[in-house]
Amino acid sequence: MPPWPIGVFASIDAGLGVHLDVARELKVPTIQLHAPHAATRNATAAQAFLKKCEEAAITVTAVFGGFEGESYADIATSARTVGLVPEETRAARVQEMKEISDFTRLLHCPTVALHIGFVPHDTASASYTDLIATTRDLLDHIAANGQQLNLETGQESADHLLHFMGDVGRNNLFINFDPANMILYGTGEPIAALKQVGHFVRSIHCKDAKWAAPEVRGTSWGQEVPLGDGDVGMETYLRTLLALGYTGPLTIEREIAQDPERQKTDIGHAVRLLTQLRAKILDS
Numbered sequence: 001m002p003p004w005p006i007g008v009f010a011s012i013d014a015g016l017g018v019h020l021d022v023a024r025e026l027k028v029p030t031i032q033l034h035a036p037h038a039a040t041r042n043a044t045a046a047q048a049f050l051k052k053c054e055e056a057a058i059t060v061t062a063v064f065g066g067f068e069g070e071s072y073a074d075i076a077t078s079a080r081t082v083g084l085v086p087e088e089t090r091a092a093r094v095q096e097m098k099e100i101s102d103f104t105r106l107l108h109c110p111t112v113a114l115h116i117g118f119v120p121h122d123t124a125s126a127s128y129t130d131l132i133a134t135t136r137d138l139l140d141h142i143a144a145n146g147q148q149l150n151l152e153t154g155q156e157s158a159d160h161l162l163h164f165m166g167d168v169g170r171n172n173l174f175i176n177f178d179p180a181n182m183i184l185y186g187t188g189e190p191i192a193a194l195k196q197v198g199h200f201v202r203s204i205h206c207k208d209a210k211w212a213a214p215e216v217r218g219t220s221w222g223q224e225v226p227l228g229d230g231d232v233g234m235e236t237y238l239r240t241l242l243a244l245g246y247t248g249p250l251t252i253e254r255e256i257a258q259d260p261e262r263q264k265t266d267i268g269h270a271v272r273l274l275t276q277l278r279a280k281i282l283d284s
Contacts, residue, residue, distance in 0.1 A: 083117025154181025
């Protein structure tokens with residue numbers, strides 16, 4: 001596959017990401033997949049989905065875990081509900097991620113990914129210590145499936161994410177870099193963060209956003225916008241990725257599932273923009 005194949009975040013049945021038919025219509029060669037519900041995480045469903053992907057000449061490059069009870073209503077709610085960090089759901093969610101890893105193996109995909117949640121800042125706390133042990137256990141299961149785990153950026157600063165990854169100490173833990181999330185969560189300037197964590201970046205999102213006002217940054221959401229309309233700076237983003245040696249998929253994510261027509265339009269615009277930028281940068 002040539003450098004920077006364009007992709008889109010898609011789903012089978014979970015409602016996050018576009019339907020495979022949209023990816024096929026947009027003629028993108030890759031997708032990241034939101035893991036389906038438990039009832040359809042089986043060999044029959046995997047074979048049926050792979051057949052559809054083969055017919056559309058689409059490759060699954062990562063499978064993302066997500067959980068019932070997660071809410072992105074606001075940043076504070078996200079901190080309480082997202083990922084493996086909430087203690088009351090941690091054990092059940094780790095088990096579900098192991099099942100998602102097993103399903104990912106059925107799709108012949110080497111990468112599992114997720115938002116781990118808001119990693120505690122108190123690294124001496126029992127919650128942090130248990131999160132480290134839990135993450136190691138998950139990574140060992142994933143490694144047994146011949147896979148790596150990519151953590152999506154946004155909920156931690158680059159410094160805090162790197163510190164956590166160092167404490168986990170597993171060689172199959174990497175990063176799915178989402179520049180818009182750094183802006184949406186107010187956790188850091190995305191290009192500077194990308195340069196800092198770039199040696200761990202194995203997959204990315206192409207998503208754009210505008211900063212929240214300075215006085216509420218980090219406590220209130222920024223605004224997600226169509227690709228090229230926000231504060232990321234897509235050409236700078238791609239040139240930085242190239243300088244870091246990243247040649248993997250450019251996976252478009254547009255999180256407005258409640259407005260599928262606009263979502264499809266915006267993703268189509270993003271495909272055209274990335275196609276133009278890719279040609280400009282790689283051919284220069």
